[in-house]
Amino acid sequence: MKALLQLNQIYKVFNEGTPDEKKALDHVNLVLEQGDFVTVIGSNGAGKSTLMNMISGKLIPDLGLVKIDGKDVTTEKEHRRSKLIGRVFQDPMAGTAPSMTIEENLALAYARTRTRGLRSGVSKKTRGFFKEKLEILHLGLENRLEAKVGLLSGGERQALSLLMATFTEPKILLLDEHTAALDPSRAELITNLTKEIVAEFKLTTLMVTHNMEQALELGNRLIMMDKGQIIFQANEGQKQQLTVEKLLEEFQRIRGEKMSNDRAVLI
Numbered sequence: 001m002k003a004l005l006q007l008n009q010i011y012k013v014f015n016e017g018t019p020d021e022k023k024a025l026d027h028v029n030l031v032l033e034q035g036d037f038v039t040v041i042g043s044n045g046a047g048k049s050t051l052m053n054m055i056s057g058k059l060i061p062d063l064g065l066v067k068i069d070g071k072d073v074t075t076e077k078e079h080r081r082s083k084l085i086g087r088v089f090q091d092p093m094a095g096t097a098p099s100m101t102i103e104e105n106l107a108l109a110y111a112r113t114r115t116r117g118l119r120s121g122v123s124k125k126t127r128g129f130f131k132e133k134l135e136i137l138h139l140g141l142e143n144r145l146e147a148k149v150g151l152l153s154g155g156e157r158q159a160l161s162l163l164m165a166t167f168t169e170p171k172i173l174l175l176d177e178h179t180a181a182l183d184p185s186r187a188e189l190i191t192n193l194t195k196e197i198v199a200e201f202k203l204t205t206l207m208v209t210h211n212m213e214q215a216l217e218l219g220n221r222l223i224m225m226d227k228g229q230i231i232f233q234a235n236e237g238q239k240q241q242l243t244v245e246k247l248l249e250e251f252q253r254i255r256g257e258k259m260s261n262d263r264a265v266l267i
């Protein structure tokens, strides 16, 4: 198996030297093989989104190395690696342009897949292709190409965002609590779509979720973060043995250990 993503000793401090100083990532190491689907859990402020930002290039680490497909991209700007990475955020408003139609949004995402010839018009052939893709969502959006995206429900927008994020057939898909803002039935729909799309394109995926059941159900690996560190990892075999109770126990045990260590350092 080939390492598709490699994070070596990633370190990031915000507002260094001020009272607001925050160590968001503390020497994080992670290797993803081609086709790995890793769920990421951890409390608020653990560093999960910051980790995603390091991979997408939205943030550059203070120290450490980011490699995608063997290439060092540590200091490469976000737009330079956008073809390699698809991303869906928690906020349904974030991934799409509300004042544009479904078709125009798709055309924009599609243009990113092209190295040149950025054309704004939509040909009959591309329209057919868009309809075909939208049908995968089972939401009837293929009949609403001219509808403004701002009029769609949160669930419909997240489904569209997911589709657009995977249009470029990226090497890595980053999902940051992308079902969190949805009602349970829409969340389930997007979860199922995620499974289908990840399987169809064999995408290497990192998915942040606060839903422990979802974190256990999806993917082949799991990581738990706390205070900027990966404090627990489960591979495929280990993950199958896990339950929500065991995960919570593990979290408390490791946290307790860490706290007693901190205390020892203080004394």
Ligand SMILES: Nc1ncnc2c1ncn2[C@@H]1O[C@H](COP(=O)(O)OP(=O)(O)OP(=O)(O)O)[C@@H](O)[C@H]1O
Binding pocket: 014, 015, 022, 023, 024, 042, 043, 044, 045, 046, 047, 048, 049, 050, 051
């Ligand atoms: N741009 C920034 N400037 C200053 N501090 C930041 C910035 N981004 C993140 N932080 C801080 O870094 C820490 C990690 O934040 P991050 O957003 O990665 O957490 P998270 O695990 O995604 O949490 P949540 O589950 O709430 O989304 C937090 O304490 C946060 O306040």
Ligand SMILES: [Mg+2]
Binding pocket: 048, 049, 050, 176
């Ligand atoms: Mg976050």
